[in-house]
Amino acid sequence: MTTRRQIQWVRVEYQPDLQTPKVPVPMGVIVAENFPGSHTAGVVIIGREPRDPKNPPAKLKETKDLGFAQLIGWVSGVARDILAAPPADFFSHVSSRWRWNLYVAETESLEVATSTSLLELAGRLYTKHVGEEITDLPIVRKAPPRRRRTTVWDRREAAVPLPVAAAPAS
Amino acid sequence: MPLLGAPVDLEQPDQPGQSAPETTQPQAGTSWKRTNKWRPAQAGTASGCFAVESVGSGTIGLFKPRNVAQEKISSDLARAVGVKVPEVHLGKIEGVPGTGAISMAHGKESLDLQHLQQQKPDLYTSAKMTKALKDASGLLAFHAWVGTGDLKDAHLVVAEDDAQNYVVGAVDFADALRAGGDAQAPAGPPALISNVDKQVVAATVDRIEKCSDSQIESIVNAVPDDVLPRAEKDRVAAYLKTRRGQVRNAMHQRGWI
Numbered sequence: 001m002t003t004r005r006q007i008q009w010v011r012v013e014y015q016p017d018l019q020t021p022k023v024p025v026p027m028g029v030i031v032a033e034n035f036p037g038s039h040t041a042g043v044v045i046i047g048r049e050p051r052d053p054k055n056p057p058a059k060l061k062e063t064k065d066l067g068f069a070q071l072i073g074w075v076s077g078v079a080r081d082i083l084a085a086p087p088a089d090f091f092s093h094v095s096s097r098w099r100w101n102l103y104v105a106e107t108e109s110l111e112v113a114t115s116t117s118l119l120e121l122a123g124r125l126y127t128k129h130v131g132e133e134i135t136d137l138p139i140v141r142k143a144p145p146r147r148r149r150t151t152v153w154d155r156r157e158a159a160v161p162l163p164v165a166a167a168p169a170s
Numbered sequence: 171m172p173l174l175g176a177p178v179d180l181e182q183p184d185q186p187g188q189s190a191p192e193t194t195q196p197q198a199g200t201s202w203k204r205t206n207k208w209r210p211a212q213a214g215t216a217s218g219c220f221a222v223e224s225v226g227s228g229t230i231g232l233f234k235p236r237n238v239a240q241e242k243i244s245s246d247l248a249r250a251v252g253v254k255v256p257e258v259h260l261g262k263i264e265g266v267p268g269t270g271a272i273s274m275a276h277g278k279e280s281l282d283l284q285h286l287q288q289q290k291p292d293l294y295t296s297a298k299m300t301k302a303l304k305d306a307s308g309l310l311a312f313h314a315w316v317g318t319g320d321l322k323d324a325h326l327v328v329a330e331d332d333a334q335n336y337v338v339g340a341v342d343f344a345d346a347l348r349a350g351g352d353a354q355a356p357a358g359p360p361a362l363i364s365n366v367d368k369q370v371v372a373a374t375v376d377r378i379e380k381c382s383d384s385q386i387e388s389i390v391n392a393v394p395d396d397v398l399p400r401a402e403k404d405r406v407a408a409y410l411k412t413r414r415g416q417v418r419n420a421m422h423q424r425g426w427i
Binding site: 010013015016017018019020021022023024063064065066067069070073074077080091092095097098099100101103104105106107 | 205206207208209210211223228229230274275276277278279280281282285286288289290293328329330336
Protein backbone atom coordinates (compact mmCIF):
# COMPACT_ATOMS: atom_id res chain seq x y z
CA MET A 1 0.00 0.00 0.00
CA THR A 2 1.34 3.39 -0.97
CA THR A 3 2.09 5.60 2.00
CA ARG A 4 3.66 8.49 0.09
CA ARG A 5 2.29 10.69 -2.63
CA GLN A 6 3.68 13.25 -5.05
CA ILE A 7 2.85 16.93 -4.74
CA GLN A 8 3.77 19.81 -7.01
CA TRP A 9 4.22 23.30 -5.72
CA VAL A 10 5.59 26.68 -6.71
CA ARG A 11 6.83 29.69 -4.83
CA VAL A 12 5.36 33.09 -5.58
CA GLU A 13 7.71 36.05 -5.14
CA TYR A 14 7.82 39.79 -5.73
CA GLN A 15 10.86 41.57 -7.16
CA PRO A 16 10.41 45.25 -6.22
CA ASP A 17 12.76 46.55 -8.90
CA LEU A 18 13.22 44.89 -12.29
CA GLN A 19 16.06 47.23 -13.20
CA THR A 20 18.16 47.34 -10.06
CA PRO A 21 16.96 44.17 -8.37
CA LYS A 22 16.59 43.70 -4.65
CA VAL A 23 16.16 40.52 -2.65
CA PRO A 24 12.82 39.06 -3.81
CA VAL A 25 9.98 39.26 -1.30
CA PRO A 26 8.32 35.86 -0.69
CA MET A 27 4.58 36.19 -1.21
CA GLY A 28 3.11 32.71 -1.04
CA VAL A 29 2.79 29.25 -2.48
CA ILE A 30 0.61 27.30 -4.90
CA VAL A 31 0.35 23.61 -4.07
CA ALA A 32 -1.34 20.99 -6.25
CA GLU A 33 -1.93 17.30 -6.55
CA ASN A 34 -4.01 14.87 -8.53
CA PHE A 35 -6.41 13.00 -6.30
CA PRO A 36 -6.02 9.32 -7.18
CA GLY A 37 -9.09 7.78 -8.75
CA SER A 38 -11.21 10.91 -8.64
CA HIS A 39 -10.12 12.57 -11.90
CA THR A 40 -9.80 15.72 -9.89
CA ALA A 41 -6.87 17.87 -9.03
CA GLY A 42 -6.79 20.02 -5.97
CA VAL A 43 -4.96 23.31 -5.82
CA VAL A 44 -4.41 25.40 -2.73
CA ILE A 45 -3.03 28.92 -2.86
CA ILE A 46 -1.86 30.64 0.28
CA GLY A 47 -0.42 34.08 -0.02
CA ARG A 48 -0.13 37.46 1.57
CA GLU A 49 -1.06 40.81 0.10
CA PRO A 50 -0.35 44.30 1.34
CA ARG A 51 -3.41 45.53 3.14
CA ASP A 52 -3.13 49.20 2.34
CA PRO A 53 -0.92 50.79 -0.33
CA LYS A 54 -0.81 53.92 1.80
CA ASN A 55 0.73 51.98 4.66
CA PRO A 56 2.78 49.30 2.92
CA PRO A 57 5.03 46.69 4.52
CA ALA A 58 8.64 47.81 4.95
CA LYS A 59 9.89 45.81 1.97
CA LEU A 60 7.35 47.49 -0.28
CA LYS A 61 7.89 51.07 0.84
CA GLU A 62 8.90 52.20 -2.64
CA THR A 63 6.17 50.32 -4.45
CA LYS A 64 3.98 52.35 -6.77
CA ASP A 65 0.70 51.80 -8.61
CA LEU A 66 1.95 49.27 -11.14
CA GLY A 67 3.50 47.22 -8.36
CA PHE A 68 0.36 47.30 -6.24
CA ALA A 69 -1.65 46.41 -9.33
CA GLN A 70 0.19 43.10 -9.25
CA LEU A 71 0.26 42.65 -5.48
CA ILE A 72 -3.29 43.40 -4.45
CA GLY A 73 -5.67 40.63 -5.42
CA TRP A 74 -2.99 38.28 -6.69
CA VAL A 75 -4.31 35.25 -4.78
CA SER A 76 -7.78 35.50 -6.31
CA GLY A 77 -6.20 36.43 -9.65
CA VAL A 78 -4.12 33.25 -9.67
CA ALA A 79 -7.19 31.20 -8.68
CA ARG A 80 -9.11 32.74 -11.57
CA ASP A 81 -6.28 31.93 -13.98
CA ILE A 82 -6.12 28.33 -12.74
CA LEU A 83 -9.82 27.92 -13.41
CA ALA A 84 -9.34 29.29 -16.94
CA ALA A 85 -6.32 27.10 -17.67
CA PRO A 86 -6.10 23.72 -19.37
CA PRO A 87 -6.40 21.47 -16.31
CA ALA A 88 -3.51 19.26 -17.35
CA ASP A 89 -1.07 22.13 -17.46
CA PHE A 90 -2.33 24.93 -15.31
CA PHE A 91 1.07 25.73 -13.83
CA SER A 92 2.35 26.71 -17.29
CA HIS A 93 -0.71 28.85 -17.90
CA VAL A 94 -0.39 30.62 -14.57
CA SER A 95 3.33 31.21 -14.96
CA SER A 96 2.77 32.70 -18.42
CA ARG A 97 0.53 35.32 -16.81
CA TRP A 98 2.46 36.00 -13.61
CA ARG A 99 5.93 36.81 -14.88
CA TRP A 100 6.65 40.42 -14.03
CA ASN A 101 7.47 41.93 -10.61
CA LEU A 102 5.16 39.36 -9.08
CA TYR A 103 6.05 36.00 -10.55
CA VAL A 104 5.49 32.31 -10.20
CA ALA A 105 8.76 30.40 -9.92
CA GLU A 106 9.66 26.97 -11.29
CA THR A 107 7.54 23.99 -10.28
CA GLU A 108 9.02 21.84 -7.53
CA SER A 109 8.06 18.31 -6.57
CA LEU A 110 7.66 16.92 -3.10
CA GLU A 111 6.85 13.49 -1.74
CA VAL A 112 4.65 13.55 1.32
CA ALA A 113 2.84 11.12 3.56
CA THR A 114 -0.65 10.23 2.43
CA SER A 115 -2.00 11.34 5.78
CA THR A 116 -0.98 14.94 5.15
CA SER A 117 -3.80 17.06 3.78
CA LEU A 118 -3.14 19.40 0.89
CA LEU A 119 -4.18 22.39 2.97
CA GLU A 120 -1.92 21.40 5.82
CA LEU A 121 0.96 20.89 3.44
CA ALA A 122 0.33 24.26 1.79
CA GLY A 123 0.38 25.86 5.21
CA ARG A 124 3.73 24.30 6.01
CA LEU A 125 5.22 25.31 2.67
CA TYR A 126 3.90 28.83 3.14
CA THR A 127 5.56 29.02 6.55
CA LYS A 128 8.80 27.67 5.11
CA HIS A 129 8.82 30.02 2.13
CA VAL A 130 7.34 33.20 3.59
CA GLY A 131 8.54 32.78 7.15
CA GLU A 132 5.17 33.38 8.73
CA GLU A 133 3.64 30.71 10.89
CA ILE A 134 0.00 29.88 10.24
CA THR A 135 -2.11 28.96 13.20
CA ASP A 136 -5.55 29.70 11.90
CA LEU A 137 -6.10 27.36 8.97
CA PRO A 138 -8.87 25.02 10.14
CA ILE A 139 -7.05 21.88 9.18
CA VAL A 140 -3.87 22.67 11.05
CA ARG A 141 -5.44 24.31 14.03
CA LYS A 142 -3.93 22.85 17.15
CA ALA A 143 -5.09 25.50 19.55
CA PRO A 144 -7.95 27.96 19.70
CA PRO A 145 -7.78 30.26 16.67
CA ARG A 146 -5.47 33.15 17.22
CA ARG A 147 -5.29 35.62 14.39
CA ARG A 148 -1.71 36.71 13.79
CA ARG A 149 -2.75 39.75 11.88
CA THR A 150 -0.28 42.47 11.37
CA THR A 151 -1.29 45.91 10.29
CA VAL A 152 0.35 45.72 6.89
CA TRP A 153 -0.31 42.25 5.44
CA ASP A 154 -3.49 40.33 4.81
CA ARG A 155 -3.19 36.61 4.35
CA ARG A 156 -5.47 35.04 1.77
CA GLU A 157 -6.20 31.49 0.79
CA ALA A 158 -7.95 29.90 -2.16
CA ALA A 159 -8.73 26.28 -2.91
CA VAL A 160 -9.49 25.31 -6.48
CA PRO A 161 -10.82 21.89 -7.46
CA LEU A 162 -10.11 21.04 -11.06
CA PRO A 163 -11.45 18.27 -13.27
CA VAL A 164 -8.69 16.44 -15.06
CA ALA A 165 -8.87 14.11 -18.03
CA ALA A 166 -9.55 10.51 -17.19
CA ALA A 167 -6.60 8.21 -17.63
CA PRO A 168 -6.76 6.32 -20.93
CA ALA A 169 -8.02 2.78 -20.62
CA SER A 170 -5.15 0.35 -20.88
CA MET B 171 27.66 55.09 -22.05
CA PRO B 172 27.91 51.81 -20.19
CA LEU B 173 26.37 48.90 -21.98
CA LEU B 174 24.92 47.38 -18.88
CA GLY B 175 23.21 48.86 -15.92
CA ALA B 176 21.98 51.86 -17.81
CA PRO B 177 18.30 52.11 -16.94
CA VAL B 178 15.85 52.78 -19.72
CA ASP B 179 15.11 56.48 -19.63
CA LEU B 180 11.35 56.53 -19.59
CA GLU B 181 11.06 60.25 -19.22
CA GLN B 182 12.79 61.33 -22.36
CA PRO B 183 11.47 60.09 -25.67
CA ASP B 184 14.10 58.26 -27.64
CA GLN B 185 15.83 60.57 -30.01
CA PRO B 186 15.67 59.26 -33.53
CA GLY B 187 19.27 58.51 -34.25
CA GLN B 188 21.24 59.27 -37.33
CA SER B 189 23.52 56.37 -36.60
CA ALA B 190 23.24 53.00 -34.96
CA PRO B 191 22.57 53.20 -31.20
CA GLU B 192 25.63 53.30 -29.03
CA THR B 193 24.54 50.17 -27.27
CA THR B 194 24.52 47.97 -30.35
CA GLN B 195 27.86 46.36 -29.66
CA PRO B 196 28.26 44.37 -26.46
CA GLN B 197 31.02 45.72 -24.31
CA ALA B 198 34.05 43.47 -24.16
CA GLY B 199 34.23 41.53 -20.92
CA THR B 200 30.53 41.83 -20.14
CA SER B 201 29.35 38.55 -18.74
CA TRP B 202 26.00 37.25 -17.59
CA LYS B 203 24.88 34.45 -15.34
CA ARG B 204 21.61 32.92 -14.25
CA THR B 205 19.99 34.85 -11.43
CA ASN B 206 18.02 34.09 -8.31
CA LYS B 207 16.86 37.69 -7.97
CA TRP B 208 14.10 37.18 -10.51
CA ARG B 209 13.10 33.73 -11.66
CA PRO B 210 9.75 33.59 -13.40
CA ALA B 211 8.96 30.05 -14.46
CA GLN B 212 7.51 31.27 -17.73
CA ALA B 213 11.04 32.05 -18.70
CA GLY B 214 11.95 28.39 -18.46
CA THR B 215 9.19 26.96 -20.62
CA ALA B 216 9.01 26.22 -24.32
CA SER B 217 10.59 29.54 -25.28
CA GLY B 218 13.80 28.41 -23.63
CA CYS B 219 14.13 31.81 -21.97
CA PHE B 220 15.51 32.31 -18.49
CA ALA B 221 16.39 35.23 -16.25
CA VAL B 222 19.99 36.40 -16.02
CA GLU B 223 21.98 39.08 -14.27
CA SER B 224 25.12 40.88 -15.33
CA VAL B 225 28.10 39.80 -13.28
CA GLY B 226 29.27 43.36 -12.78
CA SER B 227 26.22 45.51 -12.15
CA GLY B 228 23.66 42.92 -11.12
CA THR B 229 21.21 44.26 -13.67
CA ILE B 230 18.68 41.60 -14.63
CA GLY B 231 17.27 40.66 -17.99
CA LEU B 232 15.59 37.85 -19.86
CA PHE B 233 17.92 35.63 -21.89
CA LYS B 234 16.31 34.46 -25.11
CA PRO B 235 18.27 31.77 -26.96
CA ARG B 236 16.05 31.78 -30.06
CA ASN B 237 15.28 34.39 -32.71
CA VAL B 238 18.18 36.38 -31.36
CA ALA B 239 18.73 38.54 -34.43
CA GLN B 240 15.05 39.44 -34.70
CA GLU B 241 14.97 40.61 -31.08
CA LYS B 242 18.21 42.57 -31.30
CA ILE B 243 17.59 44.26 -34.64
CA SER B 244 14.01 45.19 -33.77
CA SER B 245 15.08 46.75 -30.49
CA ASP B 246 17.84 48.80 -32.14
CA LEU B 247 15.56 49.91 -34.98
CA ALA B 248 12.92 50.98 -32.47
CA ARG B 249 15.41 53.23 -30.76
CA ALA B 250 16.50 54.64 -34.12
CA VAL B 251 12.95 55.69 -35.02
CA GLY B 252 11.76 56.74 -31.58
CA VAL B 253 9.38 54.01 -30.49
CA LYS B 254 9.59 52.14 -27.21
CA VAL B 255 11.00 48.64 -27.21
CA PRO B 256 13.04 47.54 -24.19
CA GLU B 257 16.77 47.46 -24.86
CA VAL B 258 18.23 44.16 -26.01
CA HIS B 259 21.87 43.14 -25.58
CA LEU B 260 23.68 40.16 -27.01
CA GLY B 261 25.42 37.87 -24.56
CA LYS B 262 26.55 34.38 -23.72
CA ILE B 263 25.77 32.33 -20.65
CA GLU B 264 27.99 29.61 -19.30
CA GLY B 265 26.61 26.20 -20.19
CA VAL B 266 24.35 27.52 -22.94
CA PRO B 267 25.55 27.18 -26.52
CA GLY B 268 25.50 30.24 -28.72
CA THR B 269 24.70 33.87 -28.26
CA GLY B 270 21.37 34.96 -26.82
CA ALA B 271 19.31 38.13 -26.84
CA ILE B 272 19.06 39.63 -23.36
CA SER B 273 15.97 41.77 -23.06
CA MET B 274 16.13 44.39 -20.32
CA ALA B 275 13.19 45.44 -18.19
CA HIS B 276 10.94 48.25 -19.40
CA GLY B 277 10.94 49.84 -15.93
CA LYS B 278 11.31 49.14 -12.23
CA GLU B 279 7.69 48.08 -12.04
CA SER B 280 6.35 46.71 -15.25
CA LEU B 281 3.68 44.32 -16.46
CA ASP B 282 1.87 43.50 -19.65
CA LEU B 283 -1.37 45.20 -20.56
CA GLN B 284 -3.47 42.05 -20.71
CA HIS B 285 -2.43 41.29 -17.14
CA LEU B 286 -3.08 44.87 -16.03
CA GLN B 287 -6.52 44.86 -17.63
CA GLN B 288 -7.48 41.75 -15.68
CA GLN B 289 -5.90 42.71 -12.38
CA LYS B 290 -6.66 46.39 -12.23
CA PRO B 291 -9.34 47.37 -14.78
CA ASP B 292 -9.79 50.86 -13.35
CA LEU B 293 -6.11 51.61 -13.83
CA TYR B 294 -6.21 50.16 -17.33
CA THR B 295 -9.06 52.47 -18.33
CA SER B 296 -7.62 55.54 -16.58
CA ALA B 297 -6.89 58.72 -18.51
CA LYS B 298 -3.21 58.28 -17.67
CA MET B 299 -3.12 54.86 -19.34
CA THR B 300 -5.15 56.03 -22.33
CA LYS B 301 -2.62 58.79 -22.91
CA ALA B 302 0.23 56.28 -22.70
CA LEU B 303 -1.45 54.10 -25.31
CA LYS B 304 -1.99 57.05 -27.63
CA ASP B 305 1.62 58.09 -27.17
CA ALA B 306 2.63 54.55 -28.14
CA SER B 307 0.65 54.65 -31.41
CA GLY B 308 3.88 54.82 -33.37
CA LEU B 309 4.36 51.15 -32.58
CA LEU B 310 1.67 50.41 -35.17
CA ALA B 311 3.82 51.90 -37.91
CA PHE B 312 6.85 50.15 -36.49
CA HIS B 313 5.12 46.76 -36.47
CA ALA B 314 4.10 47.32 -40.09
CA TRP B 315 7.71 48.06 -40.99
CA VAL B 316 9.41 45.12 -39.29
CA GLY B 317 6.54 42.70 -39.91
CA THR B 318 5.81 41.68 -36.33
CA GLY B 319 3.37 38.80 -36.36
CA ASP B 320 2.39 37.94 -32.82
CA LEU B 321 0.49 41.07 -31.90
CA LYS B 322 -1.47 40.97 -28.66
CA ASP B 323 -1.89 43.05 -25.54
CA ALA B 324 0.26 40.59 -23.61
CA HIS B 325 3.13 41.83 -25.77
CA LEU B 326 2.68 45.42 -24.65
CA VAL B 327 4.35 46.42 -21.40
CA VAL B 328 3.80 49.46 -19.27
CA ALA B 329 6.05 51.20 -16.78
CA GLU B 330 6.07 54.57 -15.05
CA ASP B 331 8.67 57.20 -15.84
CA ASP B 332 10.27 59.68 -13.45
CA ALA B 333 7.52 62.20 -14.14
CA GLN B 334 4.97 59.55 -13.14
CA ASN B 335 3.65 59.17 -16.66
CA TYR B 336 2.96 55.71 -17.97
CA VAL B 337 5.02 54.58 -20.94
CA VAL B 338 3.94 51.68 -23.12
CA GLY B 339 6.47 49.60 -25.04
CA ALA B 340 6.38 46.48 -27.19
CA VAL B 341 8.09 43.15 -26.55
CA ASP B 342 8.57 39.89 -28.43
CA PHE B 343 9.76 40.29 -31.98
CA ALA B 344 10.57 36.62 -32.43
CA ASP B 345 8.73 36.40 -35.74
CA ALA B 346 9.60 39.83 -37.11
CA LEU B 347 11.72 40.44 -40.21
CA ARG B 348 10.42 37.29 -41.90
CA ALA B 349 7.10 37.79 -43.65
CA GLY B 350 7.30 38.41 -47.36
CA GLY B 351 5.22 40.83 -49.33
CA ASP B 352 4.40 44.45 -48.82
CA ALA B 353 4.16 46.11 -45.43
CA GLN B 354 0.66 45.71 -44.04
CA ALA B 355 -1.10 47.54 -41.24
CA PRO B 356 -0.88 45.31 -38.16
CA ALA B 357 -4.01 43.52 -36.93
CA GLY B 358 -3.07 44.21 -33.32
CA PRO B 359 -2.41 44.69 -30.50
CA PRO B 360 -6.04 45.63 -29.72
CA ALA B 361 -5.08 48.16 -27.06
CA LEU B 362 -3.08 50.18 -29.58
CA ILE B 363 -5.64 49.94 -32.36
CA SER B 364 -8.30 51.29 -29.98
CA ASN B 365 -6.18 54.30 -29.08
CA VAL B 366 -4.60 55.59 -32.28
CA ASP B 367 -3.11 59.08 -32.21
CA LYS B 368 -2.73 60.01 -35.86
CA GLN B 369 -0.11 62.66 -35.18
CA VAL B 370 2.07 60.18 -33.34
CA VAL B 371 1.69 57.63 -36.13
CA ALA B 372 2.52 60.25 -38.78
CA ALA B 373 5.61 61.37 -36.90
CA THR B 374 6.80 57.80 -36.60
CA VAL B 375 6.22 57.14 -40.29
CA ASP B 376 8.32 60.22 -41.05
CA ARG B 377 11.15 58.88 -38.91
CA ILE B 378 10.94 55.43 -40.48
CA GLU B 379 11.16 56.97 -43.94
CA LYS B 380 14.15 59.02 -42.84
CA CYS B 381 15.97 55.99 -41.49
CA SER B 382 18.79 55.81 -43.98
CA ASP B 383 20.18 52.80 -45.80
CA SER B 384 23.40 53.17 -43.84
CA GLN B 385 21.51 53.22 -40.52
CA ILE B 386 19.65 50.06 -41.43
CA GLU B 387 22.83 48.34 -42.62
CA SER B 388 24.72 49.44 -39.55
CA ILE B 389 22.12 47.96 -37.21
CA VAL B 390 21.72 44.74 -39.15
CA ASN B 391 25.44 44.23 -39.75
CA ALA B 392 26.25 44.79 -36.07
CA VAL B 393 24.77 41.37 -35.35
CA PRO B 394 27.57 38.77 -35.36
CA ASP B 395 27.70 36.37 -38.28
CA ASP B 396 27.22 33.36 -36.02
CA VAL B 397 23.86 34.84 -35.00
CA LEU B 398 22.78 35.99 -38.45
CA PRO B 399 24.69 34.73 -41.50
CA ARG B 400 25.82 37.25 -44.06
CA ALA B 401 23.21 36.24 -46.65
CA GLU B 402 20.45 36.67 -44.09
CA LYS B 403 21.77 40.10 -43.15
CA ASP B 404 21.54 41.14 -46.78
CA ARG B 405 17.98 39.81 -46.96
CA VAL B 406 16.91 41.57 -43.76
CA ALA B 407 18.47 44.88 -44.80
CA ALA B 408 16.77 44.71 -48.19
CA TYR B 409 13.49 43.76 -46.51
CA LEU B 410 13.65 46.82 -44.27
CA LYS B 411 14.66 49.19 -47.05
CA THR B 412 11.80 48.03 -49.28
CA ARG B 413 9.13 48.13 -46.60
CA ARG B 414 10.28 51.50 -45.25
CA GLY B 415 8.56 53.15 -48.19
CA GLN B 416 5.35 51.13 -47.81
CA VAL B 417 4.47 51.93 -44.21
CA ARG B 418 2.79 55.27 -45.00
CA ASN B 419 0.38 53.67 -47.45
CA ALA B 420 -0.42 50.90 -44.97
CA MET B 421 -1.23 53.49 -42.31
CA HIS B 422 -3.32 55.50 -44.78
CA GLN B 423 -5.38 52.45 -45.69
CA ARG B 424 -6.40 52.02 -42.06
CA GLY B 425 -7.03 55.73 -41.59
CA TRP B 426 -4.30 55.99 -39.00
CA ILE B 427 -2.72 59.02 -40.65
